[in-house]
Amino acid sequence: xxxxxxxxxxxxxxxxxxxxxxxxxxxxxxxxxxxxxxxxxxxxxxxxxxxxxxxxxxxxxxxxxxxxxxxxxxxxxxxxxxxxxxxxxxxxxxxxxxxxxxxxxxxxxxxxxxxxxxxxxxxxxxxxxxxxxxxxxxxxxxxxxxxxxxxxxxxxxxxxxx
Ligand code: FES
Numbered sequence: 001x002x003x004x005x006x007x008x009x010x011x012x013x014x015x016x017x018x019x020x021x022x023x024x025x026x027x028x029x030x031x032x033x034x035x036x037x038x039x040x041x042x043x044x045x046x047x048x049x050x051x052x053x054x055x056x057x058x059x060x061x062x063x064x065x066x067x068x069x070x071x072x073x074x075x076x077x078x079x080x081x082x083x084x085x086x087x088x089x090x091x092x093x094x095x096x097x098x099x100x101x102x103x104x105x106x107x108x109x110x111x112x113x114x115x116x117x118x119x120x121x122x123x124x125x126x127x128x129x130x131x132x133x134x135x136x137x138x139x140x141x142x143x144x145x146x147x148x149x150x151x152x153x154x155x156x157x158x159x160x161x162x
Contacts, residue, residue, distance in 0.1 A: 001103055008099050012070035017077050018059045019069075025059075029119025031112055032063070039063045040072060042116040044079075055079045055087060060116065067109035071096050075113050084121045090114075 022043035032039030040062045047056035058076040062069050074097035079087040092110045095117070096102055102110055 001106065005099065005102070009066055009070045012073050012099065013066055016069055016073040018057070018073065019061065020059050021061060022057065022059045027120040029116045029121070031115035031119055037063060038065075038068070038112060040068060040112045040116045042072070042076070042113075042120050044117075044120045049081070052083055054081050054083050058117070058120075060113075062112075064112050065109055067099075067102065067106045068112050070099060071110045071113045072116075074098065075117065079117065088118060088121055 021041075022045060024045065025043035026046050027044045028041065029044075030039065030041040040060060042058055042060045044055055045057045046053050048054075058079050060072040060076055062072055064072075075090075075095040078090070078095065078097055092107065092114050093101060095113055096110045
């Protein structure tokens with residue numbers, strides 16, 4: 001990763017925007033897998049503006065790398081005031097905003113953000129807030145942290161290191 005990009009990521013991480021769960025969200029989307037360790041959840045709240053339903057706020061929690069957190073911070077700012085259709089039309093590179101083009105090995109970090117946003121926006125009317133959604137899946141973890149800390153019954157993975 002070049003130094004310029006590292007600096008821009010560090011800059012975004014100095015004051016990350018919109019981190020945390022949103023209890024009164026209208027939609028929630030989660031991508032990734034707590035078992036492999038990369039996961040991002042996004043909450044979205046809508047409002048009416050000039051007769052259109054637009055994104056009022058979006059927040060996130062992430063168990064991804066610094067790039068994923070930086071992109072999520074920028075993307076949650078970028079989607080404010082956009083309709084779902086406008087936000088869904090944003091490409092992965094656009095979500096990375098002022099970070100600029102990401103190297104190939106970091107594109108999946110932005111795709112994690114894009115995936116969570118898509119998951120939240122593609123069927124917002126059918127998506128209850130996170131706690132309800134998780135409960136419906138038999139997992140009452142309201143936040144990603146809870147999901148990681150909660151032991152899963154009947155499942156144990158033992159990995160031996162070389
Ligand atoms: Fe996997 Fe960034 S989220 S390296």
